[in-house]
Amino acid sequence: GEDVEQSLFLSVREGDSSVINCTYTDSSSTYLYWYKQEPGAGLQLLTYIFSNMDMKQDQRLTVLLNKKDKHLSLRIADTQTGDSAIYFCAERSAGNTPLVFGKGTRLSVIA
Amino acid sequence: DGGITQSPKYLFRKEGQNVTLSCEQNLNHDAMYWYRQDPGQGLRLIYYSQIVNDFQKGDIAEGYSVSREKKESFPLTVTSAQKNPTAFYLCASSRRGDGELFFGEGSRLTVL
Numbered sequence: 001g002e003d004v005e006q007s008l009f010l011s012v013r014e015g016d017s018s019v020i021n022c023t024y025t026d027s028s029s030t031y032l033y034w035y036k037q038e039p040g041a042g043l044q045l046l047t048y049i050f051s052n053m054d055m056k057q058d059q060r061l062t063v064l065l066n067k068k069d070k071h072l073s074l075r076i077a078d079t080q081t082g083d084s085a086i087y088f089c090a091e092r093s094a095g096n097t098p099l100v101f102g103k104g105t106r107l108s109v110i111a
Numbered sequence: 112d113g114g115i116t117q118s119p120k121y122l123f124r125k126e127g128q129n130v131t132l133s134c135e136q137n138l139n140h141d142a143m144y145w146y147r148q149d150p151g152q153g154l155r156l157i158y159y160s161q162i163v164n165d166f167q168k169g170d171i172a173e174g175y176s177v178s179r180e181k182k183e184s185f186p187l188t189v190t191s192a193q194k195n196p197t198a199f200y201l202c203a204s205s206r207r208g209d210g211e212l213f214f215g216e217g218s219r220l221t222v223l
Contacts, residue, residue: 008151033211042115042201042214043154088153096161098144098169099212103153 002026006089006102013110018076020105022089025070032065033090033099034074043088046074076107084109113138117202117215124189124196124222132187132218134202141207143185147171148199148217157200160185161207189220197222 003025012018024032030051035043049056049063049072056063062075076083086104093100115136124130134143142161146154156169160179174193179185185204189196199219203212 031211035212035214040217040219042117042216043203043212044214045211048211096207098156098159101146101154103151 004102011108022072029091035088037086115215136204140204144203146201
């Protein structure tokens with residue numbers, strides 16, 4: 001079945017940029033999502049990108065999609081301590097199927 | 112405010128007992144989902160429902176049961192057949208089966 005892979009940990013210094021990477025296997029993906037989870041809470045949608053786009057920018061967040069390599073990245077500019085959380089990549093295939101999530105990347109921001 | 116409410120937030124049960132987790136949404140969403148989260152495992156889909164009175168098994172449905180008698184409610188029962196039920200359970204909904212997901216705050220179940 002479809003698979004979504006992410007590295008499990010990332011540590012950055014406050015003020016630096018963070019880049020979280022994700023790869024997926026499903027070539028029929030229509031939408032790709034980034035969710036954020038703070039400790040003990042549910043997931044919140046950060047941003048998403050349609051599969052026919054290469055880039056999407058939303059304030060400090062930049063999403064890059066390389067559809068040929070099936071690679072998605074999330075860049076957080078000027079990373080703050082409040083950005084410390086787990087970030088999940090998820091993809092949706094064509095048709096009425098549930099999202100497939102990666103295992104999440106735990107971002108730690110060092111002051 | 113519109114949203115998804117899960118209850119209880121924390122739950123303890125003894126081995127051999129069934130327990131039901133509640134999930135209610137007032138977003139008028141058609142589809143609802145249950146995920147299980149374990150450390151380092153990400154989110155794994157247990158069951159989902161795209162319409163009232165219908166639901167499908169996800170990747171790890173064994174030992175769980177659900178019902179969808181009302182559009183706004185999708186309770187999950189963790190049965191005694193579930194071998195390792197201690198986990199964080201997340202409920203989600205979407206406007207339709209292929210829309211973005213909105214999540215509840217989660218329920219943490221601990222089996223003693």
